[in-house]
Amino acid sequence: MTLFDVAVLGTIQGLTEFLPVSSKGHLLAARYLFGIDDTGGLAFDAFLHLGTLVAVIVYYWPVWVGMLRAVFKNDEEGKSKRKLFAKLCIATIPAALLGFLFEDILTGYLRNPHLLVGGFIFTALVLALFDHFARRQATIARAGYKDALLIGVAQVLALLPGVSRSGMTMAAGRARGLSREQAATFSFLMSAPIIAGTGLHSLSSLLQLTSLPPGYLLTGFITSCLCGLFAIDILLRIVKRASYTPFIIYLIIMAGMVFYVIR
Numbered sequence: 001m002t003l004f005d006v007a008v009l010g011t012i013q014g015l016t017e018f019l020p021v022s023s024k025g026h027l028l029a030a031r032y033l034f035g036i037d038d039t040g041g042l043a044f045d046a047f048l049h050l051g052t053l054v055a056v057i058v059y060y061w062p063v064w065v066g067m068l069r070a071v072f073k074n075d076e077e078g079k080s081k082r083k084l085f086a087k088l089c090i091a092t093i094p095a096a097l098l099g100f101l102f103e104d105i106l107t108g109y110l111r112n113p114h115l116l117v118g119g120f121i122f123t124a125l126v127l128a129l130f131d132h133f134a135r136r137q138a139t140i141a142r143a144g145y146k147d148a149l150l151i152g153v154a155q156v157l158a159l160l161p162g163v164s165r166s167g168m169t170m171a172a173g174r175a176r177g178l179s180r181e182q183a184a185t186f187s188f189l190m191s192a193p194i195i196a197g198t199g200l201h202s203l204s205s206l207l208q209l210t211s212l213p214p215g216y217l218l219t220g221f222i223t224s225c226l227c228g229l230f231a232i233d234i235l236l237r238i239v240k241r242a243s244y245t246p247f248i249i250y251l252i253i254m255a256g257m258v259f260y261v262i263r
Helices: 003-017 023-034 041-059 061-069 076-101 103-109 113-133 145-159 165-175 180-206 214-241 245-262
Strands: none
Touching (some): 003 023, 003 041, 023 041, 023 113, 023 245, 041 061, 041 180, 041 214, 076 103, 076 180, 113 245, 145 165, 165 180
């Protein structure tokens, strides 16, 4: 890969991690559509996710500080933040457990372009279905423990290529009565532990790649982080005013483009 290729992949990762369109799917699609070398493969893609991990930590810094403060404080805010931390842990368990148990099997399918096309279409259908039938107004103030578990189960589907993690979790949040903004916020927060796990797991493999200089890795990390910050902000603005329809249309177009290239 050239330095420009790395910057392109970092930008794609940052922009698509939090949008309901599948960042992993887009990183793979970019390689097919633009002819980018697949150096590092899954390990490099997972490393780029660390940039978006920093983005979600920075954007929601007061929330993370509040959860840390809750370790030492037993006031109402402390209790609330401890409950939030517990919900994030509950939501993370299903995908983390299945990802660990079936890592070898999943790895064999993650670079399959035909499954990628199906994943894009599946994400579009799920977003359309759940958003259509969801109540227009939130029925609950915030996700409860049961909601967190069910949203976490939905996140398991994102282990498949082309299936969007944020798309599945936001759709599940809508199904549980959360507003689009609430569903997006919880989805962003619960992305942190799963991104951290996959990203750190990839480091040992990636550092063995002598074909990617440190400067390339830094470029990918920075572009991913900056674009991730932008994507969080823009998505929250969009969902306050509109539905998921633009993303649904986009996913169908992307599926068609990838299918045309690989057919």
